Amino acid sequence: MKIFSIPDETKAIIFDIDSTLYTSAAYAFEQVDCQIREYARTTGITAEEARKKVADYRRKFEAENNGSKVSLGNTLLAFGVPIAQSVEWRKTLLEPADFLSYDEKLVFTLAKLSKKYKLICVTNNPVLPARKTLEAIGISDFFPEIVGLDTCYKSKPAYEPFNLALKILNCNAENCVAVGDRFDMDLKIPLELGMGGILVSGVEEVYGIESLLNTKNG
Numbered sequence: 001m002k003i004f005s006i007p008d009e010t011k012a013i014i015f016d017i018d019s020t021l022y023t024s025a026a027y028a029f030e031q032v033d034c035q036i037r038e039y040a041r042t043t044g045i046t047a048e049e050a051r052k053k054v055a056d057y058r059r060k061f062e063a064e065n066n067g068s069k070v071s072l073g074n075t076l077l078a079f080g081v082p083i084a085q086s087v088e089w090r091k092t093l094l095e096p097a098d099f100l101s102y103d104e105k106l107v108f109t110l111a112k113l114s115k116k117y118k119l120i121c122v123t124n125n126p127v128l129p130a131r132k133t134l135e136a137i138g139i140s141d142f143f144p145e146i147v148g149l150d151t152c153y154k155s156k157p158a159y160e161p162f163n164l165a166l167k168i169l170n171c172n173a174e175n176c177v178a179v180g181d182r183f184d185m186d187l188k189i190p191l192e193l194g195m196g197g198i199l200v201s202g203v204e205e206v207y208g209i210e211s212l213l214n215t216k217n218g
Contacts, residue, residue, distance in 0.1 A: 016180030
């Protein structure tokens with residue numbers, strides 16, 4: 001866990017979902033690869049050729065943008081695949097219940113957090129697979145609202161999803177903390193907006209956030 005900042009008075013938490021609220025290397029890989037395979041199928045190239053094309057683009061983007069990373073949605077957009085098409089692929093191809101299961105410890109953690117803070121998810125997946133993911137791990141009830149790829153049709157990092165989350169939460173940026181597993185996607189924009197930021201390597205570190213915030217906020 002890396003703490004960038006925590007507000008003096010935290011009122012809300014914005015969570016990323018994938019590889020933040022669960023840890024599953026298999027599902028993390030499948031989420032990306034199923035779309036790459038679909039891109040390959042629709043363009044008449046092999047899956048290996050598509051994987052190489054994506055990897056090459058991401059390396060080039062990182063080299064040309066001071067190490068900043070690019071989402072798969074924005075990578076496919078650069079290849080001529082509209083965000084709306086990415087949304088449809090994810091809706092039809094992703095089945096989180098095939099990979100994920102109920103997380104009792106996370107349920108316990110979020111039950112305590114939800115009593116003190118407003119909670120919302122901001123994800124680069126559409127709302128439907130995102131909701132299925134939360135349901136599979138047993139935490140859907142803690143997140144009445146999800147800002148997904150098909151909410152703003154903007155892939156993180158972008159200001160629009162986070163600004164909308166703040167509006168839904170009815171919370172100022174300085175009273176909100178963002179939690180995610182990728183700095184460029186999940187924390188860079190929130191920190192620019194004045195939020196706190198906590199970088200985690202997976203759900204195992206999310207379990208400790210309640211006690212961390214208690215220490216800071218009393």
